[in-house]
Amino acid sequence: MAKWREQALLASRWQAVPVWARWVCAAMLVLRSAMTAGTALVTGALVGQVVQAAMKRPADVTGAVTVYVTVLVLGQVLNLADEPLRYLVVRAVDGAHRRAVSRWAGAPDGVAHLEDAARQDDLLLAASDPDNWTEGTVGQATWAQSVLLTRWVGGLSGLAVIGRDDPLVCVLLLAGLLVFRKGQRGGFLGVLRVWAAQMVHRRRADYWTSLLTTPQPAKEVRIFGLGGWVGERHAEEAEAHLGPSRRAKMADMRRQVIWWAIGTAVLTAVGYAVGLRALDGRMPIGRLSADLTAVVLLFPLFAVSDMMVAVEGGLPRLLALDRLRRAVPASAKPWGAAGPGLVRAAPPVVRFEGVSFAYPGSTRQVLDGIDLEIRPGEVLAVVGLNGAGKSTLIKVLSAMYPPDGGRVTIDGTDLYELGVDGWRAQLSVVFQDFIRYELSAHDNIAAGNARHASPQDVALAAQQAGVHELIKALPAGWETPLSAGVRDGVDLSGGQWQRIALARALLAVRTGARVLVLDEPTAHLDVHTEFEVFHQLIEAARGVSVVLISHRLSTVREADRIVLIEGGKVLEAGSHQELIAADGEYARLFRLQAEQFEDTAGEAGNRGEDVFDEAGARR
Structure with a gap:
């Protein structure tokens, strides 16, 4: 039963082919298969007429030759039509398959379906191109299946020629x-x-x-x-x-x-x-010729061919997509479609209300009933040890994962009731593992709002992130590909790439985002520039809410408010001065980092290097 289901699933791919092309392909394939019987019959007729003529009996050799040549020409025409029609079908089916894979990957609001190991394997199989002779595409398999099915027409018609006698x-x-x-x-x-x-x-x-x-x-x-x-x-x-x-x-x-x-x-x-x-x-000689011709032509129809390879090689990709669809049905909304939108002149009030979350397949609560408010226009720093839930907080805020319990509200309305696409249009995020696009310097920054970014916006964002001069000095300026693997391209250092990512985020702010989230925004920067860049970011994002995640407490001390997360909950909250005065966990961690900094600073001072205090000021 499973085999029949697979074949039916493959046959359904013809829906991607235009209706007129389906009929033309069906006619061509059936006619070409029927050529087995046709060739046998006209061969027998021609031989019969020639024998009749040789025996001085009435015969229409000219007519038999005409029919024979007509059938041969028709066969060649059908063979010539095979390649363009096959190309049309394969292109249409493969295009539809790729779009279906993209819709499945992009339609769900979050990324949980992309981080599941089994789904990742199926997604890789469904989306990959043939890698060796045993593999094929869904389009190639669809065409091959139709060829194999219509070959039965040729086989049965050829058998009918023999069976009449x-x-x-x-x-x-x-x-x-x-x-x-x-x-x-x-x-x-x-x-x-x-x-x-x-x-x-x-x-x-x-x-x-x-x-x-x-x-x-x-x-x-x-x-x-x-x-x-x-x-x-x-x-x-x-x-x-x-x-x-x-x-x-x-x-x-x-x-x-x-x-x-x-x-x-x-x-x-x-x-x-x-x-x-x-x-x-x-049996007349003519019928003998027809039967023997049919026997010879039948044999290749039942032999293993490249069509069988194409079916077996392309079917696994279709089955992988089918498993993905059954596991996580794709939304009916087209991939990339805009949500209702949130047009705001001022940042909203964002609240985490008793939010709990554990990653799929895990029982550990990364967020455990956390309550947190992001106030309009403030600089909020989120600190804590590794694994405390800081980055997970951002994933839930950006709707990459829905909370298991509680909710995130935007001005009092549940984020998911408001519309994920519209909310994300108000967010600008620099993730810790930001993307290094193998695109031009211009496009790397313009990606922050590719539909609405002007060249002036891109240039200003680059200036605010401190990469404008760097880009101007590249071999082709703004059009230089940022990849050593691309012709005439260049690669950047980790710190330079971080500034590009920051420029991308600032472009989004400039073109409408009202909440800027920075997850370890200076991780690739040296201590000499970290404090300077932090102040540049705050100045550039003035008027929007800023959420800053960092493990360097000296960097966040000038934030309007600091929250310390531990065990998925807010352990402490307040300004730097308030938390130091409270002498709690934040104060202990700050002193610990300061002591380490003092040791490093002393060594740097002995070497004659610039030294900074814990506030980031040069000593």
């Missing part, structure tokens, strides 16, 4: 061909399954190869003299991948000799049986 021979021929096809197909698919089962070793071999051929790991491989060791690991994985497949293929080739012998025996027996009828005078 001897039904028993027709039945025996069909049985022999089916046995031949089943045996050959089973052996081939067995080899394919062995190949697919060893793909994990192929991926590992590719990984070992990448260590030798990509710049970043290649440097360390050479420093530690790992070239020979890596090469050995690659050879082991390559053999683990190719060895079983090679042995399976050799075994199948030995079996194929048997199946081809069976097929040849069937073909010979049928030809002999048909020939006997002609020798007995019970």
Whole structure:
């Protein structure tokens, strides 16, 4: 039953093809399959007329030749039409499949479906392009399935030509061909399954190869003299991948000799049986020619072909998408569609009201009934030890995950009632693992609001983040690709990339965002520039709410309010002075960091370097 469901699912992909093209393709495929019987019949008719003419009997050789040539020309025309029609179908189906994968990935409001391990595997399979001879696309599989199905038209029509004179021979021929096809197909698919089962070793071999051929790991491989060791690991994985497949293929080739012998025996027996009828005078020469032609043309229709490979190679991608859809149905809303929108001149009041959250598959409450208010226009710093829930707080705020308990409200309205898309239009976030787009410097910053950013907005955001001069000095200025792997491109240092990400966030603020969230915004900056950049950000974001997450307490001391998170709850809250005076956990952590800073600063001072105090001022 599962096999029939798979075939039905594959057949349904034709819905992506224009209606007119479906009918044209169906007509072409059926006609081309029927050419088996057509070619056999016109060949028999031509031979019969030639024999009649040779015997000085009335014959229409000219008419028979005309029909014969017409059928041959029609066959060639149908063969020529195959390539453009196949291209049309494959392109339409593959395009629809890619759009469906994109809709599934982008339609849900959050990212939980993308962080599930099983879903990640299926998403990678559904979205990937063919990597080797055993793989194919959904479009290729759809076309191949139709070819294989219509081949039955050719097979049955060819059998009908033979069966009109001897039904028993027709039945025996069909049985022999089916046995031949089943045996050959089973052996081939067995080899394919062995190949697919060893793909994990192929991926590992590719990984070992990448260590030798990509710049970043290649440097360390050479420093530690790992070239020979890596090469050995690659050879082991390559053999683990190719060895079983090679042995399976050799075994199948030995079996194929048997199946081809069976097929040849069937073909010979049928030809002999048909020939006997002609020798007995019970069958005209013309009909003998038609039957023998049909027998010869039938044989390839039942043999393993590249069409079978295409079906087996493309079907897994469609099944992966089907599993994704059944696990997390995609929203009917088109990917990227705008929500109702929130047009605000001033920042809203944002509240976490008893919010609890645990990541899918985990029982640990990362947020445990947290209550927190983000006040309009304030600079709120969120601090705490690693694992306290700071970054998770931002994921819930930006609706990447819905809370398990409690709610997040915007001016008193639940975030999800308000509309996720509209709320996100009011947010500008620099995540700790921000993206380094392999785009031009201009586009890297314009991505903060790609639809509405003007060149002036982009330039001002770059100035506010302190990267304007850097970009102007690039080889092609604003159009320089920020990737060493792109022609004429350049890569940036970690600190320079961080400033690009900050410029992107500031562009969003400039074009309408009312809440700016910075998750470790100066993690890649040295201590000499960290305090300066922090003040630049606050100045550039004046008038909007700023949420600053940092593990460096000296950086956040000038925030309007500081909250310390521990165990998924707000442990302490207040200004820097208030928290120091309270002499609680914040004060203890601040003193601990200050002592470490003093030790580092003393060493730097002895070396004659600039030294900063815990407020960030140069000493």
